[in-house]
Amino acid sequence: MNAYMDAHIEQAGLGPILEKVRAGKRLDLHDGAQLYGHSDILALGYLANIVRERINGDKAYFIYNQHINYSNICINLCKFCAFGRKREDALAYEMSIEEIRHKVRERLDEPITEVHVVGGVHPDLPFAYYTDMLRAIHEERPGVHIQAFTCVEIHHLAKIAGKPVDTTLNLLMEAGLGSMPGGGAEVFSPRIRQLTCADKISGEEWLQVAKTAHNLGLKTNATMLYGHIESIEERLDHLDALRRLQDESGGFLAFIPLAFHPKNTELGVGHSNTTGINDLKNIAVSRLMLDNFPHIKAYWVMIGPKIAQIALAFGADDLDGTVTEERITHMAGAETEQALGHKTLIRLIQEAGRQPVQRDTLYNVLEEY
Amino acid sequence: MAMQRLFRQITAGERISGADWLLLAKKASLHELGFLAHAVRQRLHPEAVVSYVIDRNINYTDICISACKFCAFFKAPDVPDGQVLSKEELQEKIAETKALGGTQILLQGGLHPDLPLAFYEDMLRFMKGEEIHVHGFSPPEIHHFAQLSGLNTREVIRRLQVAGLDSIPGGGAEILSNRVRQEMAPNKCDADTWIRIMHEAHELGLRTTATMMFGHIEHLEERLEHLQRVRALQDKTGGFTAFIPWPFQPDHTPLAATHCIEKTSAVQYLRMLALSRIFLDNIANIQASWVTQGPKVAQLSLFFGANDFGSTMIEENVVAAAGVHFRLSEEEIRRLVQDAGFTPRQRLMDYTLL
Numbered sequence: 001m002n003a004y005m006d007a008h009i010e011q012a013g014l015g016p017i018l019e020k021v022r023a024g025k026r027l028d029l030h031d032g033a034q035l036y037g038h039s040d041i042l043a044l045g046y047l048a049n050i051v052r053e054r055i056n057g058d059k060a061y062f063i064y065n066q067h068i069n070y071s072n073i074c075i076n077l078c079k080f081c082a083f084g085r086k087r088e089d090a091l092a093y094e095m096s097i098e099e100i101r102h103k104v105r106e107r108l109d110e111p112i113t114e115v116h117v118v119g120g121v122h123p124d125l126p127f128a129y130y131t132d133m134l135r136a137i138h139e140e141r142p143g144v145h146i147q148a149f150t151c152v153e154i155h156h157l158a159k160i161a162g163k164p165v166d167t168t169l170n171l172l173m174e175a176g177l178g179s180m181p182g183g184g185a186e187v188f189s190p191r192i193r194q195l196t197c198a199d200k201i202s203g204e205e206w207l208q209v210a211k212t213a214h215n216l217g218l219k220t221n222a223t224m225l226y227g228h229i230e231s232i233e234e235r236l237d238h239l240d241a242l243r244r245l246q247d248e249s250g251g252f253l254a255f256i257p258l259a260f261h262p263k264n265t266e267l268g269v270g271h272s273n274t275t276g277i278n279d280l281k282n283i284a285v286s287r288l289m290l291d292n293f294p295h296i297k298a299y300w301v302m303i304g305p306k307i308a309q310i311a312l313a314f315g316a317d318d319l320d321g322t323v324t325e326e327r328i329t330h331m332a333g334a335e336t337e338q339a340l341g342h343k344t345l346i347r348l349i350q351e352a353g354r355q356p357v358q359r360d361t362l363y364n365v366l367e368e369y
Numbered sequence: 370m371a372m373q374r375l376f377r378q379i380t381a382g383e384r385i386s387g388a389d390w391l392l393l394a395k396k397a398s399l400h401e402l403g404f405l406a407h408a409v410r411q412r413l414h415p416e417a418v419v420s421y422v423i424d425r426n427i428n429y430t431d432i433c434i435s436a437c438k439f440c441a442f443f444k445a446p447d448v449p450d451g452q453v454l455s456k457e458e459l460q461e462k463i464a465e466t467k468a469l470g471g472t473q474i475l476l477q478g479g480l481h482p483d484l485p486l487a488f489y490e491d492m493l494r495f496m497k498g499e500e501i502h503v504h505g506f507s508p509p510e511i512h513h514f515a516q517l518s519g520l521n522t523r524e525v526i527r528r529l530q531v532a533g534l535d536s537i538p539g540g541g542a543e544i545l546s547n548r549v550r551q552e553m554a555p556n557k558c559d560a561d562t563w564i565r566i567m568h569e570a571h572e573l574g575l576r577t578t579a580t581m582m583f584g585h586i587e588h589l590e591e592r593l594e595h596l597q598r599v600r601a602l603q604d605k606t607g608g609f610t611a612f613i614p615w616p617f618q619p620d621h622t623p624l625a626a627t628h629c630i631e632k633t634s635a636v637q638y639l640r641m642l643a644l645s646r647i648f649l650d651n652i653a654n655i656q657a658s659w660v661t662q663g664p665k666v667a668q669l670s671l672f673f674g675a676n677d678f679g680s681t682m683i684e685e686n687v688v689a690a691a692g693v694h695f696r697l698s699e700e701e702i703r704r705l706v707q708d709a710g711f712t713p714r715q716r717l718m719d720y721t722l723l
Contacts (some may be wrong), residue, residue, distance in 0.1 A: 005404055006374040039710035042403045042672050049400060069679030272701075276710045306635035306666050311397045313636070344631075350632040353398070 005046055012043045017288075017308070022048050027288055032236040041277050041314075048284035048315030055294060056317040060354035061363065062345045065114040067149075068103055070095045070133065075119025076152070078197035080228055084120045084266035094122065097129070097136050102142040111199055114321070114361045115141070117148035118181055127161040127168075131175035138176045145178040145361040151209035151220070152184030155201045157224025165212045173218065179361055180213055182221030182256055188341045189234040194268055196228065203238075207245055214251025216325055219362060221297075222252050226282050227260035237281075239289045243293035248290045253363060254295035254318060257282040259302045279303045280314045280331035295363065305340060305348060312352040318359075319345060372396065379405050379647060382412055390648050394589055399636060406643035413653060414676045419706040420654075420716040423471040424504070424697060425683035427462055429454050429492065432440030435509065435540025437554040438624035439477050439543070439585060439617055441690040446482045453481065456495055463499045465682055470699070473718055475538055475680070476505030480513040480556075486525065489514065497533035504718050505529075507540035508566035512558035522562075525568045531709035532568050532574060536718050539578035539613065544592040545598045551587060553624055564598050571608025576719055579609050579652070583641055584616035584633035585624060591639070594646045597637070603651045610720055611654035611677060614645050615661045620692030635666045639673045646674025654720055659702075660688050661694045668705045677720075678702050 009018045017031050022031030027035075072096035085092040095103070104115065111326075112318060115137050128148070137146055149157065149172070157166040168178070186193065188203025210220050221243050226235060246252045259279055261269025287296045297318040298311035308319050323340060340348075346369050349356040356369040375389055385393075389684070393402065411573060411576060432451035433443035435641060444451035454462075459555030478640065496503050506514075506529060514529075515522045525532075544561040548656050558566070580600045585591055603609050603652050616633030633641075638658075657675035659667030667678065679698050697705075699715075706713035717723045 002376070002401065003373070004380060005400065019469065040401060041669070041674075041709075042407060046400045046404075118449060260383050272704065273664075275705055276668045277709050280669070304663070304665060306663065307669075310399075310639065310666070310669065347631060348634050352636045 009043050009046060012038065012040045014038065014047065018047060021047050021288065024054070024291075026291055029064070029236050029240060032173070032289050033232060033252065035288060036232045036235065037136070040344045041280055041284075044281060044288075046286040047315040049313055051291065052296070052315050052317055057197060058351040058353075058355045059317060059357045060312050060352070061295070061359040062349070063114055063317040063358050063359055064110070064112050064342065064359065065116050065314060065321040066110075066112050067105070067116045067118075068095070070119040071122050071125070072120050073122050074210050075123050076121050076197060076199045076252070078186070078200060079267035080196050080225060080260055080265050080292060082261070082268075084105075087123065087251065094125070097132050100133055100135050101140050102339040104137055106271075108141060110143070112144065113366065114147055116181065117146060118150060118183060119153065121152060121156045124219045125160075127157060127171075130157055131171060133174035136170065139326050144175055144182060147179045147361050149178055150181055150184035150205045151213075152201055154180065155205060161249075165209055166216060167216060169216050171215055173216065177218070179218055179253070180210075180220040182223040182252075182254070185223045185232045185238070185242075186225045187229065187234050188238045192208045192230050194233055203241065207241060211245055211249055214249035216289060219251055219253045221254045221292075223256045223258050223270055224282070224286070225258045225260055227278055228271060236283075236289070241285060242291060243290055246290070250292075252293055254297045255290050255293045255319075256270050256297040256299050258299065259285055267369055276307050276310075279307050280311060284315045304364055305344075309352050311352060312349065312354050319349070321345075373614050374400075380408050382650075384650055384662060385648060387597060390593055390596070391589065392646065393647065394592075394640070394644055399640060400440060402640055402643035402647070403673045405670055406601060406646040409646050409650065410655070410674050410676050417711045418714050418722070419676060419678055419711040420714050420720060420722060421678040421699075421702050421706075422473065422475040422718065423466075423679045423683075423717055424475055424686050425462060425466040425471060425513065426477070426687075427454070427459065428457075428686050429476060429478040430481050430484075431479050431686075432481050432691050435480045435554060436555045437543075437557060438627070439553055439582065439622050440687075441621035441692075442619075442687045443479050446694055451479075452486070452613045456492075459492070459496060459535070461498065462684070464495065464499055467499075469503065469683060470715070471528055471534075471681075471683065472503070472715075472723075473502035473504050475539060476503055477507055477510065477540055480510065483517070486514050486518040486528060487687065488521070490528060493529060493532035493534055499684045502535045502718055503533060504536045504538050504609070505534055507538050508563045509541035509557045511537075512546075512562055512564050522566050523573070526570050526573055526575065527567070530575060534575070536610075537567070537575055537577040539567075539580040539609070542580045542595070543582045543586040544585075544591050544693060545581075545595040546587065549587045549591055549714075560598065564602055567608065568602055568606060571602075571606035575600070576608055578611045578613060581612070581614040582617050584637065585619075585630055586628060600649055601652060603649070607651070609652050610718065611656055611681070612645055612649050612652045613656040613658065614641055615658035616641075618661055618688055618691035622691060633664065638666065639669065642670055643673040659684055659697055660695060664697055664701065664705055668709050670710050671706070678706060679717075
């Protein structure tokens, strides 16, 4: 606590929000709109940091993980995406189970604790492909945690399997699914989905899949794609829907604001990359609004290692991981490195004045530095 | 308690001591430094304007006898592919700059072993014929010209001024501490000489900037020494227009190869920027370094003490040689400034707004 900083926050018109934050009271959507509309990024960071330190202290988490994007063939072809391809596209690819085995095998000498699997909504791979994939990964690296398939993919897999979502999830869990990533949420607003990803499942369907997973004991993440055509109100409605589901299920681990990368996307024509202030604002406001989410992740692949490091003082407590061979964001022109070494992540965290903690997928502490 | 006292002191516009600066550097959080630096910035610049200059770096030669260990740009005199720009090349670069709305040339080069002072005078006269502000020759170059010509540095500055030099860039300051310079740039002028040359330039009526390259082998106390030397001279002359701190870019440099120096992280950059703004209460302007930090962190710098976005740098060679390649157009600079809630304004070297 610092009286001068508090006085500054009050002068900035954020006194009532500061009071609520200090008292641990929930912020309403009106508060959220005020925060998003505020130009004083330092004040937002200061407020978000109060919540961040209350929940996570000085800890800043990272994970040793491997990303596998098994196919870019996709029937949705969302306008903000540079990754998805039609089957007949020259750049379309899909990995065989043997190729996936090979990817895992290649890196057996590294202390990877999570294999992170995401792909397009593939028109005709059979359901067995997905369960075989999970089993194959476990065979190659026994004991690894597999975080796989967004709610969008799960919804699609249920259709392919011809089974309800809960049965489908049970089958995937039996095959080795450990948890689910938070992608495909985009912005829940029907207006945004109509304009940017009309073929994708609705926001309600996304939330329904997440809820079903939570009820089965599967933890999931949640995301929001910002920096395109969404309004502040639509962002806040998105956060509010996540907060309500989390109140009910408690199944979300982390929220990850994702910066829109316009390059090579249909929606991106005339759009610039998100600014540093926009990135930090989304981290800070989500930390303040999502008071029931244990973790806010600054995904360095999306916003760059520099802003991710700074974000550790603006609400974020997690930098994701070492991430190699990420394809989805890099297809959209992300200029970030393909991988950040273990040592670099630890140094970035320490230089931000935080304590590096290597975690597993479920945020169990593996090593503190 | 000490922190509360410092908050009171700094927000009241009072000067802080070196001991207080060290305390802030060690103890203050990123939020606290941002808050304090922004308070100083707002006191000095109550208007919500962020300035920038349209200019181009012209490096008249990359041949250099200094062989600084942090530099990836220079060519030693015995290396065959070193170059000196011709008048035709200079003319073309100036024409391109003016076509883009540019107002000045940042003219710097290596310490060439045998070009005479007359060469530089001639170059200045030629450039002034193109009617553009020449911001040129950092103190190590002036020191070098003096040694080659046998004149003293004051006389060299005067001769260059007569030939058309408009102002002097603050380069080659690195860290103004003789221990640090002895270790990584032993052939470059020492800290006392750098300050003396700036003193002479200010007395002769030339405005200059001051820079600092941090994040290599220097200690915190040596960063403080740098700031103290700059602040003390500014108290005497008022000749510095701006202070520009940036972190050492290690790629392809001998210093990084021998000392395993990691690149300064963004948080450490913002801290040092804020600490500079807080300490240098007598220098009006602090520049963000988008060339080393990229657009996102440069934008955030505006809340950590910077009130100037620097230059569009139509051409930049030295940082690029160390593996860093950010590009920003004037339009992009304006967008970043506006997005941060400030009004972008083009300026001249002396910070007059256009």
